[in-house]
Amino acid sequence: MTDNQRIIVKENAAMLAQKATSLFHQTAKESIDRRGRFVVAISGGTTPRRMYRMLAEEPCGSAIPWNKTYIFWADERCVPENDPASNYGAAKNDFLNRVPVPEAQVYPMPGELPPKQGALKYQKALIDFFHLEDGQVPIFDLILLGMGTDGHTASLFPGHRTVDETKRMVVAVKGGHPNVNRLTLTLPVLNRAKQIIFLISGKEKAATLKTVFENPKAQLPVQKIYTLDGELTWLLDRETASLLSGEIIHEKP
Numbered sequence: 001m002t003d004n005q006r007i008i009v010k011e012n013a014a015m016l017a018q019k020a021t022s023l024f025h026q027t028a029k030e031s032i033d034r035r036g037r038f039v040v041a042i043s044g045g046t047t048p049r050r051m052y053r054m055l056a057e058e059p060c061g062s063a064i065p066w067n068k069t070y071i072f073w074a075d076e077r078c079v080p081e082n083d084p085a086s087n088y089g090a091a092k093n094d095f096l097n098r099v100p101v102p103e104a105q106v107y108p109m110p111g112e113l114p115p116k117q118g119a120l121k122y123q124k125a126l127i128d129f130f131h132l133e134d135g136q137v138p139i140f141d142l143i144l145l146g147m148g149t150d151g152h153t154a155s156l157f158p159g160h161r162t163v164d165e166t167k168r169m170v171v172a173v174k175g176g177h178p179n180v181n182r183l184t185l186t187l188p189v190l191n192r193a194k195q196i197i198f199l200i201s202g203k204e205k206a207a208t209l210k211t212v213f214e215n216p217k218a219q220l221p222v223q224k225i226y227t228l229d230g231e232l233t234w235l236l237d238r239e240t241a242s243l244l245s246g247e248i249i250h251e252k253p
């Protein structure tokens, strides 16, 4: 494990969500103090939903400077926004509809377009928002990621060529649960973030996590996430961390 990584373990999923919420708030404040805005990319799946709901509740709801917050997605399923599988739809229900973030500062991935076209459109949105020149990639203040039991993260799946993408910032891919077309940010973007937080919960992920830390040859997409110039935090609950050696854990319940 590199010096810019830390592993924090919480007793249960509720305490994990609380910690994630407070790190989100803290990163928002620091980013706005330093750069005048907070630009975050969030993920889908079940695990972060408790945290998303907490973002809209007090004390966070009114403490986060939502008017200086810009929300992007790390990945999206290509389904209509009212489909239960839509990451944007879930985030809207969980917090976006309940906090005063200006609509123009929310950048859902265009899951309604044909996937390749959607990927190009989102890449263009990133280029415009971050004022990127040729060869530059966006630097997010925070990227929130999850992990599947197969070691995927965002929609970068084991053995799929999109994991090796070095040029495009957004790609289309089919896979996962549900097994649908998806859009995902690629490693060159994910690995440039100033902060990356993995939010992982549940005992069904314990064995995969052990592999992540103990078998570098497994070549899981999750193992390809690191920060070039930032910090990576693994936020785990006790069950998920149950097979890890206690020595590598920085904060225990």
Ligand code: 6PG
Binding pocket: 043, 044, 045, 046, 047, 048, 075, 076, 077, 087, 145, 146, 147, 148, 152, 153, 154, 155, 176
């Ligand atoms: C998505 C994701 C994906 C997710 C993991 C974990 O499918 O949209 O962003 O990478 O984070 O599959 O999902 P769970 O939290 O549901 O286990």
